[in-house]
Amino acid sequence: MLRFITAGESHGPALTTIIEGLPAGVPVDIELINRDLARRQKGFGRGGRMLIEQDRVEITAGVRFGQTLGSPVTMVIHNRDWENWQDRMSPAGPPSGQAVSSPRPGHADLTGVLKYDRQDVRDILERASARETAARVAVGALTKQVLTAAGIKIIAHVTNIGGVNAQVASREYDELQSAVFASELGCLDANAETQMKAAILEAKNHGDSLGGIFEVLALGVLPGLGSHVQWDRRLDTKLAAALMSIQAIKGVEVGVGFEYANLPGSKAHDQIYYEPERGYYRQTNNAGGIEGGMSNGEPIVLRAAMKPIPTLMTPLSSVDIVSKAPIQANTERSDVCAVTAAAVVGEAMTAIVLTEVLLEKFGNDNLTDLLSAISHYRQRLAGL
Numbered sequence: 001m002l003r004f005i006t007a008g009e010s011h012g013p014a015l016t017t018i019i020e021g022l023p024a025g026v027p028v029d030i031e032l033i034n035r036d037l038a039r040r041q042k043g044f045g046r047g048g049r050m051l052i053e054q055d056r057v058e059i060t061a062g063v064r065f066g067q068t069l070g071s072p073v074t075m076v077i078h079n080r081d082w083e084n085w086q087d088r089m090s091p092a093g094p095p096s097g098q099a100v101s102s103p104r105p106g107h108a109d110l111t112g113v114l115k116y117d118r119q120d121v122r123d124i125l126e127r128a129s130a131r132e133t134a135a136r137v138a139v140g141a142l143t144k145q146v147l148t149a150a151g152i153k154i155i156a157h158v159t160n161i162g163g164v165n166a167q168v169a170s171r172e173y174d175e176l177q178s179a180v181f182a183s184e185l186g187c188l189d190a191n192a193e194t195q196m197k198a199a200i201l202e203a204k205n206h207g208d209s210l211g212g213i214f215e216v217l218a219l220g221v222l223p224g225l226g227s228h229v230q231w232d233r234r235l236d237t238k239l240a241a242a243l244m245s246i247q248a249i250k251g252v253e254v255g256v257g258f259e260y261a262n263l264p265g266s267k268a269h270d271q272i273y274y275e276p277e278r279g280y281y282r283q284t285n286n287a288g289g290i291e292g293g294m295s296n297g298e299p300i301v302l303r304a305a306m307k308p309i310p311t312l313m314t315p316l317s318s319v320d321i322v323s324k325a326p327i328q329a330n331t332e333r334s335d336v337c338a339v340t341a342a343a344v345v346g347e348a349m350t351a352i353v354l355t356e357v358l359l360e361k362f363g364n365d366n367l368t369d370l371l372s373a374i375s376h377y378r379q380r381l382a383g384l
């Protein structure tokens with residue numbers, strides 16, 4: 001079973017993750033992990049923190065001479081900002097600086113202090129912060145190296161920011177990837193991107209914030225990953241949970257998603273065809289590559305909606321947790337819009353889930369056996 005956890009506070013010394021269940025023999029390219037970490041830091045509308053950090057991964061277990069060993073892999077990403085926070089984040093104390101007593105609507109602050117019996121909102125916001133997603137992106141970039149060996153490619157792009165929608169024509173993967181990498185917002189529509197940037201700037205000037213939507217595409221996915229036989233083994237269950245687990249994600253669609261509600265069955269379902277040299281195929285992909293909780297061999301298409309960033313420089317009303325008097329919410333340094341970063345995290349979470357179900361189906365001891373099992377399965381499906 002592939003599993004991972006992360007640890008680390010936003011302004012603590014480092015983020016750490018342990019991943020267990022990766023096969024031995026996977027070639028590990030650290031620069032590909034660093035490339036995704038750098039992509040996650042991008043995006044017009046990010047706050048001052050991104051000028052401080054230059055995320056790079058350090059692998060401290062489970063990899064030797066550029067290959068996984070089959071043992072748990074540990075990765076560390078150091079927080080450069082820690083240097084500025086050592087007194088306020090000291091594990092040993094004594095407390096320094098003022099406790100934060102003004103919880104922000106939309107953040108974990110108020111419910112966190114109540115649930116965990118804390119008197120300083122910082123005790124909650126440090127871990128609730130999406131800084132943690134840097135560790136997830138490192139895990140995703142590592143699992144992508146298994147997926148690449150199996151011929152599976154993933155890319156995410158931004159389709160909406162603050163109501164400005166991108167028009168996107170379908171393209172080959174390599175073209176998609178270079179267009180996403182070249183765009184400041186990770187958006188495939190240059191005109192929409194200009195309007196999105198103007199909307200972000202306007203929000204910033206008003207002390208406001210914006211959310212949006214990103215789409216994740218997974219190409220080359222074999223049919224039969226996930227299962228219809230149990231609720232928690234369904235691929236759509238796992239992917240929706242993985243995307244929903246990203247801070248500020250409030251909606252997930254598979255394929256045409258909510259649009260299904262407006263379509264009759266005759267227009268909704270992807271009809272099935274067969275050609276000897278191609279096998280089974282569909283001419284449409286409303287299902288987004290998943291039927292009955294299993295991948296069906298068509299591209300997987302997912303969309304996730306992100307709410308606007310909760311920290312506002314023109315703050316919302318709140319209540320002081322000590323005096324209980326009305327107060328303005330805390331105005332920490334903050335992003336104005338982080339949909340571009342969230343898209344990279346979505347790509348990582350999708351990679352992790354697809355790797356999990358791939359390894360569940362074909363075995364996770366070593367890469368050689370994994371690729372043989374995949375090849376045998378492909379041959380059976382091709383009727384050889």
Ligand SMILES: Cc1cc2nc3c(=O)[nH]c(=O)nc-3n(C[C@H](O)[C@H](O)[C@H](O)COP(=O)(O)O)c2cc1C
Binds near residue numbers: 128307341
């Ligand atoms: C990449 C990324 C960056 C974020 N940056 C900020 C930020 O700078 N300020 C902020 O208040 N929230 C930010 N958020 C959102 C909060 O982390 C999130 O709203 C909060 O943890 C509460 O969780 P919830 O929105 O899922 O309920 C960010 C989220 C992501 C995914």
Ligand SMILES: C=C(O[C@@H]1CC(C(=O)O)=C[C@@H](OP(=O)(O)O)[C@H]1O)C(=O)O
Binds near residue numbers: 333334
């Ligand atoms: C640090 C990151 O994102 C942070 C997510 C975040 C939040 O509340 O979620 C708040 C901000 O942190 P800070 O208070 O240090 O400026 C963001 O910068 C990151 O993405 O690496």
